Amino acid sequence: MSNDKPMRLKLHVWRQAGPNAAGSMKEYVAENVNPHMSFLEMLDVVNDGLEAKGEAPIAFDHDCREGICGMCSMVINGVPHGGHKGVTACQLHMRHFKDGDEVYIEPWRAKAFPVVKDLIVDRGAFDRIIASGGFVSVATGGAPDANALPIPKRDADAAFDAATCIGCGACVAACKNASASLFVGAKVSHLAHVPQGHPERAERAKNMVAQMDKEGFGTCSNLSQCEAVCPKGITVKVIAELNRELAKAQAK
Amino acid sequence: MKLDSKTPSGDIKDRWSKHKFEMKLVNPANKRKYTVLVVGTGLAGASASATLAELGYNVHTFCFQDSPRRAHSIAAQGGINAAKNYRNDGDSVFRLFYDTVKGGEWRARESNVYRLAEVSVNIIDQCVAQGVPFAREYGGLLDNRSFGGSQVSRTFYARGQTGQQLLIGAYQALERQIGLGAVKMHTRHEMLEVVTIPDGSGVPQAKGIVTRDLVTGKVEAWAGDAVVLATGGYGNVFFLSTNAKGCNVTATYRAYKKGAGFGNPCFTQIHPTCIPVSGDYQSKLTLMSESLRNDGRVWVPKTPGDSRPIAQIPENERDYILERKYPSYGNLAPRDVSSRAAKEACDAGKGVGPGGRGVYLDFSDSIKRLGADKIKERYGNLFDMYQTITGDDPYQKPMRIYPAVHYTMGGLWVDYNLMSTVPGLHVIGEANFSDHGANRLGASALMQGLADGYFVLPYTIGDYLARQKPMKDVGISTEHPEFKKALADVEARTSKFLSIKGKRSVDSFHRELGLLMWEKCGMARNAKGLGELLQQIPALREEFWKSVSVPGSGAELNVSLEKAGRVADFLEFGELMARDALDRDESCGGHFREEHQDEEGECVRNDEKFMHAAVWEYQGDGKAPARHTEPLTFEYVKPTKRSYK
Numbered sequence: 001m002s003n004d005k006p007m008r009l010k011l012h013v014w015r016q017a018g019p020n021a022a023g024s025m026k027e028y029v030a031e032n033v034n035p036h037m038s039f040l041e042m043l044d045v046v047n048d049g050l051e052a053k054g055e056a057p058i059a060f061d062h063d064c065r066e067g068i069c070g071m072c073s074m075v076i077n078g079v080p081h082g083g084h085k086g087v088t089a090c091q092l093h094m095r096h097f098k099d100g101d102e103v104y105i106e107p108w109r110a111k112a113f114p115v116v117k118d119l120i121v122d123r124g125a126f127d128r129i130i131a132s133g134g135f136v137s138v139a140t141g142g143a144p145d146a147n148a149l150p151i152p153k154r155d156a157d158a159a160f161d162a163a164t165c166i167g168c169g170a171c172v173a174a175c176k177n178a179s180a181s182l183f184v185g186a187k188v189s190h191l192a193h194v195p196q197g198h199p200e201r202a203e204r205a206k207n208m209v210a211q212m213d214k215e216g217f218g219t220c221s222n223l224s225q226c227e228a229v230c231p232k233g234i235t236v237k238v239i240a241e242l243n244r245e246l247a248k249a250q251a252k
Numbered sequence: 253m254k255l256d257s258k259t260p261s262g263d264i265k266d267r268w269s270k271h272k273f274e275m276k277l278v279n280p281a282n283k284r285k286y287t288v289l290v291v292g293t294g295l296a297g298a299s300a301s302a303t304l305a306e307l308g309y310n311v312h313t314f315c316f317q318d319s320p321r322r323a324h325s326i327a328a329q330g331g332i333n334a335a336k337n338y339r340n341d342g343d344s345v346f347r348l349f350y351d352t353v354k355g356g357e358w359r360a361r362e363s364n365v366y367r368l369a370e371v372s373v374n375i376i377d378q379c380v381a382q383g384v385p386f387a388r389e390y391g392g393l394l395d396n397r398s399f400g401g402s403q404v405s406r407t408f409y410a411r412g413q414t415g416q417q418l419l420i421g422a423y424q425a426l427e428r429q430i431g432l433g434a435v436k437m438h439t440r441h442e443m444l445e446v447v448t449i450p451d452g453s454g455v456p457q458a459k460g461i462v463t464r465d466l467v468t469g470k471v472e473a474w475a476g477d478a479v480v481l482a483t484g485g486y487g488n489v490f491f492l493s494t495n496a497k498g499c500n501v502t503a504t505y506r507a508y509k510k511g512a513g514f515g516n517p518c519f520t521q522i523h524p525t526c527i528p529v530s531g532d533y534q535s536k537l538t539l540m541s542e543s544l545r546n547d548g549r550v551w552v553p554k555t556p557g558d559s560r561p562i563a564q565i566p567e568n569e570r571d572y573i574l575e576r577k578y579p580s581y582g583n584l585a586p587r588d589v590s591s592r593a594a595k596e597a598c599d600a601g602k603g604v605g606p607g608g609r610g611v612y613l614d615f616s617d618s619i620k621r622l623g624a625d626k627i628k629e630r631y632g633n634l635f636d637m638y639q640t641i642t643g644d645d646p647y648q649k650p651m652r653i654y655p656a657v658h659y660t661m662g663g664l665w666v667d668y669n670l671m672s673t674v675p676g677l678h679v680i681g682e683a684n685f686s687d688h689g690a691n692r693l694g695a696s697a698l699m700q701g702l703a704d705g706y707f708v709l710p711y712t713i714g715d716y717l718a719r720q721k722p723m724k725d726v727g728i729s730t731e732h733p734e735f736k737k738a739l740a741d742v743e744a745r746t747s748k749f750l751s752i753k754g755k756r757s758v759d760s761f762h763r764e765l766g767l768l769m770w771e772k773c774g775m776a777r778n779a780k781g782l783g784e785l786l787q788q789i790p791a792l793r794e795e796f797w798k799s800v801s802v803p804g805s806g807a808e809l810n811v812s813l814e815k816a817g818r819v820a821d822f823l824e825f826g827e828l829m830a831r832d833a834l835d836r837d838e839s840c841g842g843h844f845r846e847e848h849q850d851e852e853g854e855c856v857r858n859d860e861k862f863m864h865a866a867v868w869e870y871q872g873d874g875k876a877p878a879r880h881t882e883p884l885t886f887e888y889v890k891p892t893k894r895s896y897k
Contacts, residue, residue: 018808036530038641044535044759051757051812056804059811061318063496065536067637068416069322091640116467117809120318124439127319131431135424136383140303140706143374143381147338150392160385160410163417167321196383 007033007099011046013058014106016115023115025104028058035095039082040065040072042094043105060119067091067231070166073173074119075106080170080229088168088231108169110178112216123169125215126183133207134187136196151194159193162186164232171226171234177218182226184208185238188245202249209246253513253869255882258667259363264349264888268367271668272711276718283308285722288713289461289476291443291503293320295415295422295698296681297482299705302425305434307710309717312474313426313435314463316442316498316814321423324484324496325701328415329541329634331397331407332698334372339396343404345369352696353889355401355586356661356689357840357857359516359865362888363668368687371707372699376408378706382421386410397630399694400542401586401896407695412541412634418698422705440466442814443503444745445738446479446510448674449728456511457720458677459728462738464746466814469807471742473730477723478676478713481507482705485660485682487520489822489829490774491766493657494526494539500818501825504664504683508828512672513867513880515665515685517825518833521692521842522775523658524550524590527641527651528610537656538641540613541634542694545583547618547627548651550574550594552611556601562612562649573597573611577852581896588691588842589854589896591655595775596853598654605652614650655775659697661688661842662832665867665882669712670704673867676720678713680704685865690841746806749816754799758815761796765789765819765826773830778846782834786827793823828868828877835879838862859891 009030016023030046037045040062047057063071072089076082082092097103105119113121163186171182188205191197197204220239227236260267260274278286286309290301293315301313315323337343348369353362376394380386387395387409396405410417429435441463448456458479464471483503487493508514525540551570558565573593578585585593594611597603604610619627624647628635635646642652663685664672670686671678681701688696723729768788772781796819804810839848839855840862848856864881871877 034531034533036643037533038535041533041535045533047811048757048759051801051803052755052760054753054801054803057811059809063317063322063498064324064327065497066327066538067640068327068413069317069324069496070319070326071317071322086636087640091637093641093643095643120809123318127321127427127430127437127439130424131427135428136381137428138378138381138425139306140299140378140425140710141374143377146336146376146380146386147393149380151388152392153388153390156385156388156392159383160417163385163410163420164413166416167319190385191383194383194385196381 004035005099007035007094007097009033009097010102012102012104015058015118018117019114033094035093037094038065038090039076039092039094040090058119059117062090065090068166070168073108073121073168073170075108075173077104080108080173081231086231086233108173110172112178112180113169113172126167126169128215129180129184129208129211130187132211133200133204136191137200149195155193159190162189162193162234162238165234166232168231170229170231172217174225174229175218175221176223177221179220180212180217181220181239181242182230182234182236184212185242186234189238189241192241192245201245202252205242205245205249253673253867253878253880255513255665255673255867255880256667257361257882258669259361260668264363264366267363268370275711275715278714278718280308284310286310286477286717287312287723288478288480289474290314290480290482291461292323292482292484292683293426294323294325294482294484294681295419295701296705297323298419298422298426299702300480300482300680300709301435302422302429303706303710304713305429311435312438312476314438314441314443316440316466318439320426320437320439321420323419324499325419325698326416327496328698329412329539330543331399331409331414331695332375332418333399333406333695334376334408334699335369335406336373336376338394339405341404343406347404348372348406350889351402352687352693353689354894355693356691357855357894358689358859358863358886358891359840359884360687360689361884362886364686367708368700368703371703374707375699375702379418379421382425384410384417384421397543398546398584400545400584400590401693409543412543412631415698418702422702438463442466444506444742444817446507446677447473447734447738448510449732449734455675457675459723460730460735462742464742467809469810471739473735473739475723475728475730475735477717477720478678480678480680480709481664481683482680483683485663486825487657487660489766489826490657490769491762492529492534492537492770494523494537497536500821502818502821505821505825507664507672507674507677509870510674511870512674512677513665513869514662514828515865515867516662516832517829517868518773518836518843519661519690519841520657521587521659521661522591522655524587524594524655525613525653526656527638528605528654538637539658540638540651540653542587544613544631544634547630548583548613548615549617550583550611550613552597552602552604571597571602578896585896586691586693591775592844592853594655610652610654612650613653615646616650619647659692661685661690661692665865669715670709671712671716676716678709680709690843745817746813749802749813750806752797752800752802754801756799756801758800758802758812758819761792761800762819762822765792765823769826773833776844776846777833779834782830785830786834789823789827789830796820796823832866832868836862836866855894
C-alpha cells in the first residue's frame with residue numbers, strides 16, 4: 001500500500017483480427033497506471049482510450065475477475081498469468097510492476113487452443129475432454145443420503161485439492177509440448193479420491209486420455225512447468241495418479 | 253396482466269407432493285418430440301439442462317462465455333443451506349422455511365419458500381453422489397458452518413469455493429449429456445430476443461429465441477417448445493458489484509419487453525463484506541464470504557475521525573457494531589441489517605481507511621482462540637485473495653471491508669411452476685423473483701439455483717409441455733414470420749449501435765449509470781433522490797444513443813458491441829428499478845427507504861399497503877409501465893417486526 005505513484009508502461013500486445021488472419025505484436029502506452037489496479041483494469045483503461053478514438057479494443061477473455069471462473073488467459077512477459085504464485089491474470093496487481101516497464105502480452109499458444117481473436121483462444125477441447133468421461137454417471141433423483149457413506153477426511157481433502165482446477169489452460173500454455181496432462185490428471189484424481197467415482201474410474205481414464213490425444217495436445221514433458229503456473233496450485237502428483245489410473249485400466 | 257400464482261391448496265407440508273401428482277406427465281416416448289431451449293449455464297441452467305436431457309427431452313443450451321463452466325455461480329464462496337439437521341441443533345424443513353420467509357421480510361410466496369426448504373435436503377444428496385468434495389470431519393461425515401440470519405448450522409461448504417464445486421458438479425452432469433448427444437451446447441452465444449407465437453386461441457407462447465454468435469457475429473433464430481431463462485441477476489446495473497463482468501439484464505429485460513412481468517426490480521442485496529473501492533479505474537468489487545463472520549468481528553473506532561493505527565486503539569475504544577446492536581445474532585446478523593450498520597458507522601465518521609468507507613473485520617480473537625492454522629484451514633483461500641488484492645495480510649491486521657451490490661432478489665415474475673406471464677417462458681435461479689422476498693439469506697442462492705434446476709423445473713415444465721402439441725406438429729419453425737421479425741429487430745439494433753460513431757466509450761456510460769444508481773437507488777433510498785434519478789437516467793440514455801462509440805463491425809468478435817447491447821438495456825432497466833423503488837413507499841429487507849425507519853434506524857414496513865409483489869408490465873417505449881400486484885398471504889409465518897436483537 002506504500003507507493004501510490006502512477007506509472008507509465010509500454011505494452012506489446014498480440015493483435016490478430018480473426019482465426020485465419022495473420023497476427024503481430026503492436027505497441028501501446030499505458031499511462032497513469034495505479035499500483036492498486038489489477039492487470040485487466042490496466043487493459044480496461046487502455047481499451048477505453050482505444051474505443052473513444054474509434055479503434056477496436058484489445059479483445060481478451062475475462063469474466064469473474066476474482067480468479068475462479070478460469071476465463072482470463074494471457075501470457076504476460078512469457079509466463080501464463082504473469083508468474084505470481086496462485087494468481088490468475090485478473091488477480092495480478094500492478095504493484096508488481098514499476099514505472100517504465102515493458103510488458104509483453106500474448107495469447108495461450110497451443111495447437112489445441114486456436115486463437116479466436118487477439119488474446120482470446122478456443123478452449124472447447126477442455127469441455128470435450130470432460131464430456132468424454134470427466135463425470136460420475138448419476139441421473140438426478142434417487143441419490144442416497146449424503147451421510148450414508150462416510151469419506152475419510154484425507155480422501156475428501158485430496159479430492160478437493162484436485163477439484164480446484166479452474167480449467168483456464170495455463171498448464172497447456174506453459175508446456176513446451178502443449179500437454180493437457182495436468183488438467184486431465186486433476187479431474188481423474190478428483191474422482192478417483194471419492195468412492196462415487198470408482199465404478200467408472202477405468203473407463204474414465206482411458207476415455208479422457210484418448211480424447212486428449214485426439215484434440216492434439218502433446219504428451220507430458222515431465223518438466224513440471226504446468227505446476228509452476230497453475231493458479232490453483234495443482235501439483236504434478238495428479239499426473240502420476242493419471243498414469244497409474246491409466247495403467248490399471250489398460251491392464252484390465 | 254393476469255397474475256395467477258397457481259399455488260396449490262392444503263397443508264403447506266403436502267402442497268408440493270400433491271402438485272407433483274396432479275401435474276400432467278409427458279410419456280417417455282413423447283419427450284423426445286419436445287425441444288427445450290435453456291439460456292444460461294450457472295447452477296440453475298446447467299442443472300436444468302442436464303436433468304431435462306436425462307428425462308429425454310431435446311435440449312439446446314446457450315451461454316455467452318467460452319464454456320458452460322464459467323458461469324458466475326462459480327464464484328459463490330461460502331456455502332449452501334440444507335435442512336438436514338445433521339448437527340442435531342434443532343433444524344428442520346420448517347425452520348429453514350421460517351428463517352427464509354422472515355429473512356425476506358414477508359415479501360416472498362410462502363408455498364414456494366416451503367418447497368425450496370423441502371427439496372434442499374435432496375440437493376446435498378445429489379451433489380455428493382456426483383462426487384462434489386464437500387468439507388468433511390475426521391469421521392468422514394459432512395461438516396457444517398453457520399451463516400447469517402440463522403441460529404443453526406445448516407450450511408454445507410467446500411472450503412471457500414462452494415459455488416465452484418457445485419457448478420463443476422452440474423457442469424459435469426451437463427457435459428455428460430452433451431457427450432451423449434442429448435444436449436446441444438452453444439457457447440459464446442448471447443440471447444438477444446425471445447420469440448413468442450400466438451397459439452390457437454391467440455395467446456402468445458414462448459417458442460424460441462434469437463442469439464448472436466459472439467465469434468462470427470452470426471445472428472440466428474432457434475425454435476423450441478419451451479424456453480428457460482437461467483440468466484442470473486442484474487446487479488451490474490450498478491457497474492460496480494460482485495457480479496462477473498459479463499453478468500447482465502439483457503435476457504430478462506428482452507423477455508420483459510415481450511410481455512413477461514418483472515417482479516420487484518428494486519429488491520437488491522448489498523453484501524456487507526466486500527473489499528472497498530480503491531480507485532476510479534475499479535472494474536468490479538470482490539466479495540469476502542459471509543462465512544468469515546463466523547470467526548471475524550466487525551468493529552470501528554468509537555471516536556469519529558480516529559486515525560490511530562489499529563494496535564493503538566484500546567479494546568474499550570472499539571465499537572463492535574453488530575455485537576452491540578444485535579446481541580443475539582451478533583456478527584451473524586443478516587446481510588441487509590449488517591450492511592446498513594456499516595453504512596451508519598461510516599456516515600457517522602467512524603469509517604476506516606482511505607475515504608472513510610470501510611469497517612474492520614478482525615480475526616485476532618479467533619486466531620488467539622483457535623490458532624492461525626485452524627483459521628487458515630477454514631478461510632485460507634479467502635485470506636490469500638484478500639492479500640492478493642489489497643497487499644495487506646489479514647493474519648496480521650484486520651481486513652477492511654465495505655458493503656457492495658451482490659445479488660438481486662427481484663427478477664421475472666413466475667408462478668408456482670416457475671413460468672412467467674408469457675406461457676412457455678420459464679425462469680429459474682436468480683433470474684426469477686421467486687423465493688427470497690426483500691432480502692436473501694446467505695447460502696440460499698446456491699440452494700435455490702439447484703432446487704429450481706434439479707428438482708422443480710424438470711417436473712413443472714412437463715406439465716406445460718404435456719398441454720402443447722410438439723411444434724413440428726403445429727407448423728412452428730424458424731421460418732415463422734415472428735422469427736423473421738425478431739431477427740430483423742436484432743440486426744437493426746446492431747446497425748444502430750455501429751452507426752453512432754460517437755466519442756464516448758461504452759464503459760463510461762455504464763460507470764456513470766452505476767454511480768447514479770448507487771447514490772440514489774443503493775443502500776438507502778428516498779423519494780427525492782429517486783425522483784431525480786427518474787430524470788437523470790433518460791437523459792443519460794439519450795446521450796448514450798447520440799455519442800457512444802462502438803468501433804468495428806457486427807460480423808466479427810466485437811467486445812464493444814456486446815457491451816453496448818447490455819448497457820443499452822441497463823439504461824432502460826435502471827429506470828424501471830427506480831420507479832419500483834419510488835412506488836414501494838416502505839422499507840423492507842434490502843429496500844431501505846429513509847422516510848421509513850424507526851428511531852434505531854431499522855426498517856419500518858407497511859404491510860397494509862405493500863404486502864404484495866409488484867409486477868411491472870411493459871407498455872411500449874416512452875410509455876410508463878403498468879404496475880400490477882400479487883397479494884401475499886402468510887398462513888404459517890405470521891408477519892412480525894423482523895428483529896435480530
